[in-house]
Amino acid sequence: MLTRVKSKLKTFVGGIHPADDGKSLTRDRKEVTPLLPKTVYLFMSQHIGAPAKPMVKKGDIVKKGQLIGELQGFISANVHASVSGKVVDVIPWPHPVTGMKSPAVIIERTEDDTWAEGTDIVSDIDSISPEEIKQRIQWAGIVGLGGATFPTHVKLTPPKDKTIDTIVMNGAECEPFLTCDYRLMMDKPHEIIQGLRLVMKCLGCRKAHIGIEENKEDVYRLFKDIVSNDPNIRIDLLEVKYPQGAEHQLIKALLNREFKPTQLPLEVGAIVVNVGTAFAVYEAVKFKKPLIQRIITVTGNGVERPQNFLVRLGTPVKLLLEAAQVTPDVNKIIFGGPMMGISQASIDAAVTVKGTGGILVQRDAHQWESHACIRCGRCVDSCPYGLNPSELSIVCEAKEFNLALENNIMECKECGCCSYICPAKRPIVHLIKFAKAEIAKQRVKT
């Protein structure tokens, strides 16, 4: 049976097969442990775009789900209180993604955990209008929960000259070690499909296509049963390969459409919605619950009990690590997975944000010694975007930024395949990030 399926698995050109996908650490732990922190730190910027504006001040009493940060401009997203309690401060706090200090509302929780007024109301989603769906999504502060954190309501507002004919739902979860999407798909398949249908309705889009990596065949069968009587929702198994869940690779595999790395999927008439996002849409539209919590995988060999947690936004990472029984000799803490995650400088300050799907804790993190490129060409073969990472790393190292631009550095999505596969252990992504930052600085100057 498996071989028959394998022969028609869809995929893309390039990419890598990580030796240890680490998913077995957490995959079969069915319970999702809820965590209630004493204090939450809610950044006004948990999305791509303009930071939200704080709507509360020190000393205010807020309730769970209450709007505390209002979106500013078109590409921005609301932020809601994830616990009920008292605002103890509104100050800049070190952001786990940018590493810079960024305004955050700090709330101390009180025992009362009831929803704010105007939230937690059941609606009839069959009679709801597309405009109403979009308004609720915008109100709920939903962003792409696959990690990119692009505001979802913006995605649902394509330019007038673009038509979206297919919604692609991402159930690939190609990032090693993470199982938060897997857990959600196993636990809430009906809700996710409902969320997908709401997105389709919102855009007036008739077709949807779901991609699931082959290592989650149980999810595939579950979803297949649910959508079996709906000819408009297709579902396909994908080859297990990183970065199968990235927008470009997912759309190539499912729809065989290509667009430039710098372009958005709407250029080829598609938008991509992560399963977590679809679930958040369902919760927001059906129950009028804003995005205040998500599943986070806490895993790696630095924790005794790797598992998935249901975590309120802004929860201190320390609490998560304690709950997962962190070992004392941890030497690396990564927000996200091992391929694209961001390593943290401090355990004390780090708090979760909307885009945090996992926390990877390593106790034996290597510091690889890099060597001159031996031109093996593996990076070139693995680059899903047709770049020459070998050449890029060399020119970036030499600070030849014009040559880096000539070699299309801006098309790089920093997926990390090249660095992963490099036998010379060259820090290719590091060099590319560095060069991009320098190029941005130069552009500001001129």
Add this chain to the structure above:
Amino acid sequence: MENQSQKDAALIVSASPHVRDVDSIPRIMWAVILSLIPAGIAGIFTFGYYCIYVVFLSCVTAVVTEAVIVWLRKVSVVNTMKDGSAIVTGILLAYTLPPGVPWYVPVVGSFFSIAIVKHTFGGLGNNIWNPALAARAFLQVAYPAVLNSDWRVLTEHGMHKIVHSIAKIGADGKLVDAITRATPLAKESGAETYRLAELFIGNIPGCIGETSAIALLLGGVYLIYKRYIKWYVPALYVATVFVMVLVLPPRTVTPWANNPMYHIFAGGLLLGAFFMATDMVTTPLTSRGLIIFAIGAGLLTALIRFYSGYPEGVCYSILLMNTATPLIDRFTKPRLYGIKKVKKG
């Protein structure tokens, strides 16, 4: 540079990705060394224990030269030694030498390959030409008589014996004929042809590591299995020579002049195809580039064998294609994703 611990002294902060493939330069190089062992053993069987001495001298010179140079260049000596690349060069150079060469030939050649060909360009990864082959070409010019001789003679018992100096052979009048043949491909050796089975096993005149096709195939297949070399490079190289031998008009009257199998198994083609045309550093980056490289090397090998004064063309053909590699790279850039026409529907 990549890592710098900050406040929480124990935490490493570095750019993604945070996991790496297990393959490393040392792993690749030691696998290449392992894959070269069968050919060496075959060489010892064919030519005697003196081969070990030649390989040993070549390797020791390579390692010592590299150690001294990286020390002078203030690079970590230990790390450079660990990667094993000097030993690979040492072995490969020794394998391209006739079995009975005087001790100074591998020493001079090995020094040249590491000091001049490899390190004047910046060491591993930066050299333009394959160090072993460039050194072989240098020795060809420096000691032509030594390199063009067959050091293998038959004793009265029908056993092979290596004669260690030209003088010795020259003194024995009977052996003068034998010494002019370094390879069965030599045009003068028209009278004597070898059966395919002999060529395959390697019981023929030639250089230390090039004669046994079966041993070279064994090593080559291992490297292909480990994915350290791409199968189509040796395949296309050999196939191109095969086709060229069939189509080119013969220049000699030897019975094997247009026998492609003879051309594949009698000279250094398999050693070159599996171990030199597949050298990562001196060949193109992309698969399209490698295809051009392999076919180009095949064409040049056949042309040199047919139309030049040299019986053998593998060394120069690969060196010439090494030279063309930056150009090939320039014209075989991978297609940027999404640049071709966008498909709708």
